[in-house]
Amino acid sequence: MTVTQILAAPAAHTAGTAGPVRGRRRALRRALWGAQILIAAFLLFASALPKFAGQADAVETFTRIGWGQWFRYVTGTVEAAGAIGLVVPRLAGFAATALIGLLGGAVLTHLLVLDAAWALFPAALAAVCALVGWDRRAETRDLLRSVAGLPRR
Template sequence: MSDSTASVSSAASAAAVAPATSGTGIVIAESATARGRRARIALRALQVVLALFYGLASALPKLIAHPSAVEPFEKIGWGSAGMYSIGVLELLGAVALLIPVLSSVAAVSLSALMVGAFITQVVVFDGQYAATPLILIVPLSLIAWARRGHNAELLRLIRRRS
C-alpha cells in the first residue's frame, strides 16, 4: 500500500470514528462502537434497576409478610404459601437478572409472572392496577431480546454438566 493510500485510508477511518459536529457543537454522527457501548451500559443499568425493583419493592414485602402483600394474597385465596412462593420467584428472578448468562431467561420468567399478575389484576381486582404488570413486561422483553445470545451459552453450560 502506498503512503498516499494509507493516509487516505487512515483519514477515512478516523472520520468514521470521530464524531462530526456542526457549528453549534451538536454531534451529527458517532461511531457504532460508542453507540454500542452506551447501549450496553443503558441495558445493564436497566437490568440493575429492575433487579432492585423486583428484589426490594416486590419480593421483600412478600417475604417479610408485609400487610400490603398479605391482604391481596388472602383475597386471591393463595394465602401465605402463594405469597412466599411468588416472593421467592421474584427474588430469584431479580438475582438472575444480574447474572449475564441467566439474564435473558430471568427476563422471560419474570415476564411470565407479570402475565399472571395481569390476569389476576383483571379477574380478582377488577383491573385496578392491571397496567403495572404490562408496563414491566416492556423492559423485560427488551432485556430478553437483547441478551438472547446468552441462551446458547447457557445451554452449552447445561449440556456440559450433563
C-alpha cells in the same frame, strides 16, 4: 436504525465496525443494564421482601387472590431469584425471560382479580424484560447449551 435492528446485530459483527452502530449498541446495552438494576431493586426490596416479611398489604392481596399464603412465598421466591439473576451477566437473559411469565401472571391477576389499572405496571416491566431477553439471547442460548451438556457454538 431501529432498536430492533441494533439488538439484532450480533456483538461479533459490531465489534469490528467503528461508527454509529457500535456506539448505539453500547448505549442501548448500558441503558438496559440500568433498567435491569432498577427492576431487580424493585423486585427484591419492594416486592419480594414484603411478601417474605408478611407485610399486611401482601397478606391481604394474596387472600383476595384466593390461592393461599403459600403462593405469596412462592411468588416472593421467584421474584427474588429473578432479581438476583437480572444482575448476574450470564443469567440476565434467562432471568429476564423467566420474569416475563411471572409478570404476565401479575397482569392477568390484576385484570381479573385485583385492580385492573395496576396491570399496566407489570406489563411495562415485562416489556423491558423482553428487550433484555432479546438482547441477551446469545448468552441465554450458551447457558442452556452448557446446562444440557452441549458444546457452545
